[in-house]
Every structure is written in structure tokens, then in C-alpha cells.
Amino acid sequence: MPPIQPVSPPPHAGAVLLDPARFRGDIDGKPVGLFTLRNQRGMVAGIxxxxxxxxxxxxxxRDGLLDDVVLGYDSLEAVVNGSASMGAFVGRYAGRIENARFTLGGTGHVLTANNGCHCLHGGQKGSRFRVFDAAQRDDASVEMRYVFADGEEGFPGTLxxxxxxxxTEANELQLDYEALALDKPTVASFTxxxxFNLNGEASGSAMGHEVMICADRYFGMTTDLIATGEILPVAGTPFDLRQATALNTRVPGTPQADAGTPPRDGVDGYDSCFLLDHPADGTLALCARVRAPESGRVMEVWSTEPAxxxxxxxxxxxxxAGGPGKGGRTYFQQQGLCFEPQGYPNAPNRPAFPSSVHVPGQRRVGRTVYRFSTDPV
Known part of the structure; x- marks a missing residue:
């Protein structure tokens, strides 16, 4: 395959580059900053x-105009006061751990409960609330590090x-991550x-997006969204997204669904975990494909993660949750879509699931890629 040739950056469609000066500050005694990553084709990421x-x-x-396709904030103060998960790298354990507890090696561990009686996304001060040590490596990449302490949020072991x-020059945002257990067995899952709103973060509802997810099965959940251990077929359910599906044809209450006949078992929206049709060896594979007919933008999600x-x-x-986003806008549910590759949900409490345990010296390595292109029509 011939190398991608640099091209002149496309013009902005109206998005204003974030000002790094508005993200400078100190939290918990550590300096915070905004890192701007660019390729030679005009793609820009602010982290x-x-x-x-x-x-x-x-x-x-599709016309070559740049726009901002992620919901977010335009100052450090807004980030701190905003939705904790928005844009975050999530750990030490992605998703919900039932009753904020699990047993490892015969020892029970009680975690911080921050979602009712459950532990969500690493607890009250998981990585979403922590300052990473960061250094920009070059124009297109930044390296960030964080050490989870033994006992942090109730989790055992230093990680x-x-x-x-x-x-990348292929218009990808790539995340490479590696975690090393240092002193005790622990559990880990990251996402x-x-x-995302491929029509632009200020464009309103994302329910006109077409979504395909590479999954024949999904995880059974309780009403609290706790994985039960069941893995169910998507066939014949609203979770069957194996073919590109406009979300507004599945979700009652949207104009397109109301104009016709919504599926008998329609859903109010999605907060669902899918078991991907992946090799079991951690190979990078396609998870989902998303298309916005209005803008022509297409996003593919690739990952080594199984779910x-x-x-x-x-x-x-x-x-x-939280205060106003970029430009002072209030964001609403269904204006942004999240595609979160991760390990099996609630695995510390589900012995039948692949183990999430890491012993000292064991590394957890992963990669997730969001790849952008356009359709002509």
C-alpha cells in the first residue's frame, strides 16, 4: 500500500481551536495542561x-470542511465542573462492579460505591478525576502516565x-495503553x-446516525445495568445492529420512528454492552462503524478489547451532568454517542467470564483506534 501523501489542511467549518491557556492550572498539587495533536492533513485533537x-x-x-466531532469543554474549570466521563480515559475498572465489592484470592475487597450501591468507572475518584503526568512526544502524539496506588478506591495493588x-496520517485517533501490576494481584479494565457527533458537537441529536456493531451477542443486564453473567443472542432484538441501522428507526420518540411503526421491542436508547466477534488473541479488529448521512463523516472503531x-x-x-460545554452550550442525552471498547463487564464477580486479574509483573496491553473517512453521498 503506497504511503499517504500530505495534503493541504482543509478549512474549518466554524470550529474554534481550543486555547491551551484556558486549560492551565493545578489540581491536587499537579500541573494540568491541554495538548494539541495534529497530522499533515488538518486533523486536530485536543487532550x-x-x-x-x-x-x-x-x-x-464530505466537502473537506473541518468540524469538531466530540462533545467537550473549553476550559479547565468547565472540565472539572462538567460530566466526569466526557472524553475520559477510564480506569482502574471500566463499567460497573456489582455492590462495589469482589473477592480475590479469598480476600474480600470493598470499593467506593459511586453509582447507587455499585462501583462505576473506578470509583468516586477513578482516573476520570486524576491528573496524569504528560509529555508531548511530537506534533502528533502525547504520552500520559498515572500510578494507581494500593488501596485506591478500595482496589488492591499498585498499578x-x-x-x-x-x-495518524490516516485520520485516526489512536490510543495505546499498557498497565503493569507492581506488587499485588489486582483487577483492571480500561476504556x-x-x-461523538459526526455532524459536529453543536448540531443537536445524533439519533440520525447509522450504526453497525460487530456483535452476534450482548451481555444480559439487571435493571441497575449490572452484568448478570448471561450472554444473549442479538437476533430478533433491538440490540441487533449487525447491519447499519439508523438509530431513529429503533428508538421511539424520534420523528422517523413515530412516523412509521417502531419495532415492537423498541428501546428508549442504548446503554448496552456487546460481546464482539473478535479473535480471542487480542488482535486489533473492527468493532463498529458509524455514519452521519448529513455530513458524510464515517467513523470506524477498532480495538483489541473483547467487549x-x-x-x-x-x-x-x-x-x-455538569455545566455548559463548548461555546456555553448545554448538551443533552442522545446528542453524543459513546463507543467504549473494554474488558468483560463485572468480571471480578463473574467467574465464568475471562479473568480480569493481573498478578505482579503481568502487563495489560491494549489499543483502540477511531478511524475517520467520508462517504460521497
Missing amino acids: TSYGAKIEQLLVPD ALRLVYSV THAF LQFYSGLQPQEPL
Whole structure:
């Protein structure tokens, strides 16, 4: 395959580059900054070291115009007061751990409960709330590090995390991460939690997007969204997204669904975890493909992880938690879509699932790639 040739950056469609000066500050005695990554084709990513959060992502539409395709914030103060998960790199354990407890090697561990009685996304101060040590390696990449302490949020063992964000000349945002257990057995599962709207972060509802997820099965959940251990077929359910499906044809309450006949078993939205049709050896593989007919932007999600949490929000009239986003806008549920590759949900409490345990000296290595292109029509 011939190398990709640099091209003149496309013009901006109206998105304003984030100002790094507005992201400078200190939290918990550590300096925070915004790192701007660019390729030679005009793609730009803005990543803050607070929570390793993706705050901006400029990619071209079918006419070559750049716009910002992730919901986010335009200052450090807004990030701190905003939705904790928006754009964040999530750890030490992605998703919910039932009743905020698990047993490892015969020893029970009680975690911080921050989602009812459950532990969500690493607890009250998981990595979403931590300042990463960060250094920009070159124009297109930044390296971030964080060490989870033994006992932090109730999890056993010291765990050293290294994360690299890169913007490639193929218009990809690539995340490479590696965690090393240092002193005690521990559990770990990581994900990334950007909210995408391929028509632009200020464009309103994302429910006209067409979504395909490479999964024949999904995880059974309780009403609290705790994985039960069941793995169910998607066939004949609203979770069958094996073919590209406009979300507004599945979700009652959207104009297109109301104009016709919604599926008998329609859903209010998605907060669902899928078991991907992946090789079991950690090979990078396609997880999902998303298309916005209006802008022509297409995003493919590739990962080495075995599962994918797909989140759209369930209540479109409800604003997302936290204060206003970029430009002072209030973001609402279903204005951004999250595609979160991760390990098996609630695996520390589900012995039948592949183990999430890492012993001292054992590394957890992963890669997730968001690849952008366009359709002509």
C-alpha cells in the first residue's frame, strides 16, 4: 500500500481551536495542561491531562470542511465542573462492579460505591478525576502516565498505567495503553469515553446516525445495568445492529420512528454492552462503524478489547451532568454517542467470564483506534 501523501489542511467549518491557556492550572498539587495533536492533513485533537480527556477532535466532512466531532469543554474549570466521563480515559475498572465489592484470592475487597450501591468507572475518584503526568512526544502524539496506588478506591495493588494518544496520517485517533501490576494481584479494565457527533458537537441529536456493531451477542443486564453473567443472542432484538441501522428507526420518540411503526421491542436508547466477534488473541479488529448521512463523516472503531459498551443516553430531554460545554452550550442525552471498547463487564464477580486479574509483573496491553473517512453521498 503506497504511503499517504500530505495534503493541504482543509478549512474549518466554524470550529474554534481550543486555547491551551484556558486549560492551565493545578489540581491536587499537579500541573494540568491541554495538548494539541495534529497530522499533515488538518486533523486536530485536543487532550487534557486531567482525566486524559479528549476535549476536541477536528475531522473533515464530505466537502473537506473541518468540524469538531466530540462533545467537550473549553476550559479547565468547565472540565472539572462538567460530566466526569466526557472524553475520559477510564480506569482502574471500566463499567460497573456489582455492590462495589469482589473477592480475590479469598480476600474480600470493598470499593467506593459511586453509582447507587455499585462501583462505576473506578470509583468516586477513578482516573476520570486524576491528573496524569504528560509529555508531548511530537506534533502528533502525547504520552500520559498515572500510578494507581494500593488501596485506591478500595482496589488492591499498585498499578502503573502508560497511555499514548496519537493522530495518524490516516485520520485516526489512536490510543495505546499498557498497565503493569507492581506488587499485588489486582483487577483492571480500561476504556475511552468520548461522546461523538459526526455532524459536529453543536448540531443537536445524533439519533440520525447509522450504526453497525460487530456483535452476534450482548451481555444480559439487571435493571441497575449490572452484568448478570448471561450472554444473549442479538437476533430478533433491538440490540441487533449487525447491519447499519439508523438509530431513529429503533428508538421511539424520534420523528422517523413515530412516523412509521417502531419495532415492537423498541428501546428508549442504548446503554448496552456487546460481546464482539473478535479473535480471542487480542488482535486489533473492527468493532463498529458509524455514519452521519448529513455530513458524510464515517467513523470506524477498532480495538483489541473483547467487549464494546454503546451509550446513547436514554432520556433525550435530560441534559448531561455538569455545566455548559463548548461555546456555553448545554448538551443533552442522545446528542453524543459513546463507543467504549473494554474488558468483560463485572468480571471480578463473574467467574465464568475471562479473568480480569493481573498478578505482579503481568502487563495489560491494549489499543483502540477511531478511524475517520467520508462517504460521497
